[in-house]
Amino acid sequence: MAQQPKQQRIDPRARKCPFCLKAVPYIDYKDYPTVKPFIDYFGNIRQRYYTGVCLRHQKMLKTAVERARFMGMLAYRK
């Protein structure tokens, strides 16, 4: 059997904010492709601990997701 490569787990403390790396000033609720990876299967916002988003951008993300949910672009609950 070919050995499967072991999955490398990234240390959550070493992970950097994906929005800060691109210096994002504002997260738009209309921008579905960027918001989608921060939502889990049930439609909840992923925790900061797992995604590595900084607090500033997590707050922006929260408002964006809430607006998108209201407009019917994202589900409240799956």
Place this chain on the structure above:
Amino acid sequence: MPELQATSEEQHVYELCVLIPYPLSQKEEQEVMKNVESIVEDAGGRQVAKDVWGRRGLAYKIGGATEGNFIVYHYELDPSAINEIDESLRIAKHVLRHLIVKPPKGYQIVAYSKKYEEWLKESEQEEETRKKDKEEDLRKKMIEKQKRQTTKKPAPVKQPKEAEKKPASGEMITEEIDKLIADDELEL
């Protein structure tokens, strides 16, 4: 894309997003759009940009509709007119949802209708490549399996040969031992 800046200090640029049910006749659709535009323009708004997204699936049912059409406007408005517009949009016919947002400083208008389509194409391509990779992996595994089976087959053929040899050699040994015993020259 041009950066947003109001012409005078008293006015601001606002973003207005309207959701319309999708299966509407073209006449009705245009009427709704005209109605919305007239509501804002009556309150003293000046249109900066307009973006029609077209057919989009909704995440949940709104007013019995499962598909909708988003229209994003950018208007230059007086802040005092917002309440009035909000009220009249709530009453307006065929407007499922509306949202008025004040974009932050340095916000650039992006045509999300195009961006979304591009993203859809990209994700489709990614899925196709993933499927191809899976198929290739399967093929490789099958080839390896076949190889292993072909290498295994000769192994059981060899064993009986060795088994045939062993009794023969045993007979030889007994014969030789008999000879040795028969020899009188050897003193043990």
